[in-house]
Amino acid sequence: MRHVKTLFPVLALLLLSLPAAAQKGEGPLDPSQPTGITPQEIIQRFAAKETQFKEARDNYTYRQSIRIETPDDGGRFEQTWDVLFDDSGRRVENVVFAPQSSLQLVSMSREDFEDIRNVLPFVLTSAEIPLYDISYVGHQAEDELTTYVFDVRPRQIDPRKRYFDGRIWVDDHDFQIVKTKGRTVPEFRAGGPGKKVKAGQENLFPAFTTWREQIDGQYWFPTYTRADDTLHFSTGDVRIRETIKYTNYKHFGSKVRITYEGQEIPTAPPSSKQGGQQPPK
Numbered sequence: 001m002r003h004v005k006t007l008f009p010v011l012a013l014l015l016l017s018l019p020a021a022a023q024k025g026e027g028p029l030d031p032s033q034p035t036g037i038t039p040q041e042i043i044q045r046f047a048a049k050e051t052q053f054k055e056a057r058d059n060y061t062y063r064q065s066i067r068i069e070t071p072d073d074g075g076r077f078e079q080t081w082d083v084l085f086d087d088s089g090r091r092v093e094n095v096v097f098a099p100q101s102s103l104q105l106v107s108m109s110r111e112d113f114e115d116i117r118n119v120l121p122f123v124l125t126s127a128e129i130p131l132y133d134i135s136y137v138g139h140q141a142e143d144e145l146t147t148y149v150f151d152v153r154p155r156q157i158d159p160r161k162r163y164f165d166g167r168i169w170v171d172d173h174d175f176q177i178v179k180t181k182g183r184t185v186p187e188f189r190a191g192g193p194g195k196k197v198k199a200g201q202e203n204l205f206p207a208f209t210t211w212r213e214q215i216d217g218q219y220w221f222p223t224y225t226r227a228d229d230t231l232h233f234s235t236g237d238v239r240i241r242e243t244i245k246y247t248n249y250k251h252f253g254s255k256v257r258i259t260y261e262g263q264e265i266p267t268a269p270p271s272s273k274q275g276g277q278q279p280p281k
Helices: 039-057 110-118
Strands: 002-005 008-010 060-070 075-085 091-097 132-142 145-154 163-171 177-185 207-214 220-233 236-251
Touching (some): 039 132, 039 145, 132 163
């Protein structure tokens, strides 16, 4: 997200803190080692499940909507698009809602959209495990779930790529990520490490919380992301609120009907469980 100041534009992304309401579902953290399984075994199991989930999600259509606001001046950016498949089976995006942006203090950048699509709904597969240092933190309740908690940090950073830096909660029954809290890196700050930028041209990135929900009775899908904080640019502070929703998940493929003696047999709908605490609406 680019910071726009009177007379000249300033490059920037979000640096967002976590809303206090989103933390109500967390129980006390038990830092003791897990029983009957090692942290490394947990990592291997959830990474394998995340690999399966990524492959499965690539065969789902869904709708993603974003809303970014600057409360100090009433600015707003909104966009909604459907992730679909064309007649050749290729994955495409179809924008269905895109009113004129009224943002004045900031503007959207390429990195914003890359993070919204690929990093905020964070998936940590077996192939990506070597990119991160993953540390076991403890065992913690998330509403009706009990979870293993891990801190995740990139081992090395390529400035051309995007990484997650934060904490994940893994359901101790399904061994899938049900909640993610952190931010995207690298960030580019005047006088900071990495890519050098001038004052007023910082490129900062958001802290966020993403909740998942069990949609199909098997996999936990990202359904809600929220962040709210003040961005500390060298040229001034700007408060940002961000909400992202993922809805209408549907498996792509032909509809299968089960019949018996000419009558269609109804199938039971899959169960649905909420990942972590119920996010604020």
